[in-house]
Amino acid sequence: MNGEFIYRETETDTTTTSSGGHQETCPECESDSLVADNVHGEVVCDECGCVVQTQQIDTGPEWSAYTHSESQEKSRVGAPLTRTMHDRGLTTKIDWKNTDAHGKAVSDRKRTQLRRMRTWQERIRTKDAGERNLQLALAEINRMASALGVPRPVREVASVVYRQALDRDLVQGRSIEGVATSALYAACRKENIPRSLDEVADVSRVERVEIGRTYRYLADELELEMRPVDPRRYLPRFCSELDLDEAVQQRAAAVLDEAADAGLLSGKSPTGLAGAAIYIASLDCNVKRTQKEIANVAQVTEVTIRNRYQEQLALVEGDGA
DNA sequence: AAATTAGGTTACGCGAC
DNA sequence: GTCGCCAAACCTAATTT
Numbered sequence: 125m126n127g128e129f130i131y132r133e134t135e136t137d138t139t140t141t142s143s144g145g146h147q148e149t150c151p152e153c154e155s156d157s158l159v160a161d162n163v164h165g166e167v168v169c170d171e172c173g174c175v176v177q178t179q180q181i182d183t184g185p186e187w188s189a190y191t192h193s194e195s196q197e198k199s200r201v202g203a204p205l206t207r208t209m210h211d212r213g214l215t216t217k218i219d220w221k222n223t224d225a226h227g228k229a230v231s232d233r234k235r236t237q238l239r240r241m242r243t244w245q246e247r248i249r250t251k252d253a254g255e256r257n258l259q260l261a262l263a264e265i266n267r268m269a270s271a272l273g274v275p276r277p278v279r280e281v282a283s284v285v286y287r288q289a290l291d292r293d294l295v296q297g298r299s300i301e302g303v304a305t306s307a308l309y310a311a312c313r314k315e316n317i318p319r320s321l322d323e324v325a326d327v328s329r330v331e332r333v334e335i336g337r338t339y340r341y342l343a344d345e346l347e348l349e350m351r352p353v354d355p356r357r358y359l360p361r362f363c364s365e366l367d368l369d370e371a372v373q374q375r376a377a378a379v380l381d382e383a384a385d386a387g388l389l390s391g392k393s394p395t396g397l398a399g400a401a402i403y404i405a406s407l408d409c410n411v412k413r414t415q416k417e418i419a420n421v422a423q424v425t426e427v428t429i430r431n432r433y434q435e436q437l438a439l440v441e442g443d444g445a
Numbered sequence: 446a447a448a449t450t451a452g453g454t455t456a457c458g459c460g461a462c
Numbered sequence: 463g464t465c466g467c468c469a470a471a472c473c474t475a476a477t478t479t
Contacts, residue, residue, distance in 0.1 A: 333455085333456080336456075337456095340457095391470070391471070392471075393471075393472080396471095396472085414446065414447090415446075415447070416446080416447095424472080424473090425472070425473060425474080426446095426447080426448095427448095427449095427472075427473070427474085428471085428472060428473080430447075430448070430449095431471095431472090434448095446479105447478100447479080448477100448478080448479070449476100449477080449478070449479090450475100450476085450477080450478095451474100451475090451476085451477105452473100452474090452475090453472100453473080453474080453475105454471105454472080454473070454474095455470100455471085455472080455473090456470095456471095456472105457468095457469090457470090457471105458467105458468090458469095459466100459467085459468090460465105460466095460467095461464105461465085461466090462463105462464090462465080462466105
């Protein structure tokens with residue numbers, strides 16, 4: 125039995141008292157529908173509303189858990205776990221044979237009962253497998269998110285994406301880590317806290333190409349509707365890494381705006397575009413950084429910076445700035 | 446440092462099977 | 463589903479300005 129179930133009846137929940145309690149019927153109306161209110165510590169009669177017993181002990185946990193992993197972490201009860209078994213020894217198996225412990229055939233009534241039990245047991249077991257899978261993935265997502273320094277909301281989104289993938293059986297045949305990484309990458313883009321595929325790959329245990337593949341697959345199947353990253357999103361981070369002030373950043377954003385109007389952004393790597401814009405801006409503002417320096421933080425080559433830079437420069441000069 | 450050039454690599458979309 | 467191919471973007475590396 126999983127300890128979780130015990131805690132489901134706390135907080136605002138009201139549940140009927142167990143038969144082991146002191147009082148089973150209401151002294152006023154003789155009704156037996158007594159209800160324990162664990163929040164207020166009272167036992168009340170559901171029929172007439174009178175309070176039968178006060179100072180009830182709240183048998184629920186003194187902590188609150190909002191997620192599955194949290195409750196796993198905080199709970200101090202439950203069966204001992206072992207990682208050596210695929211289900212950590214928690215679930216029950218029900219044999220398929222319709223015989224009792226002595227090998228005798230069982231009655232029809234028992235047979236249907238057994239069938240129902242098997243069905244539900246299977247449902248519970250597989251659901252649990254999903255939960256375990258999820259826990260692994262979430263741990264991995266958290267680790268990578270920390271390494272990348274992305275804020276909490278991104279992790280939340282990544283978790284949601286992963287859950288969806290799990291629900292729709294998209295993880296089958298793929299590594300948990302691969303899907304987890306892809307979910308995180310997708311979450312970054314969705315939340316507009318862009319990290320390039322390379323950066324994500326650096327903190328992942330999965331190859332870059334697989335992340336890309338899985339990501340596309342997820343985006344497709346889950347209809348995540350991902351649009352290309354706006355290069356402007358990279359400006360704050362890059363500028364800060366290059367020790368450039370706000371003015372340069374604004375100038376770079378203006379350059380990118382123009383480039384966007386001219387339809388220059390399509391198909392190019394956003395980091396390269398951002399880098400080139402920063403290069404132009406740094407020249408404009410007399411705080412020049414070399415192409416090499418910029419190429420470094422943007423994680424593209426100088427050549428790419430150069431190419432984008434030439435394109436964008438033609439624009440900016442073109443309208444006589 | 447920046448520009449130019451050449452040649453290699455990669456992921457992507459597409460159609461054929 | 464995957465195989466083969468193509469075109470575009472990028473990369474590496476060498477050379478010149």
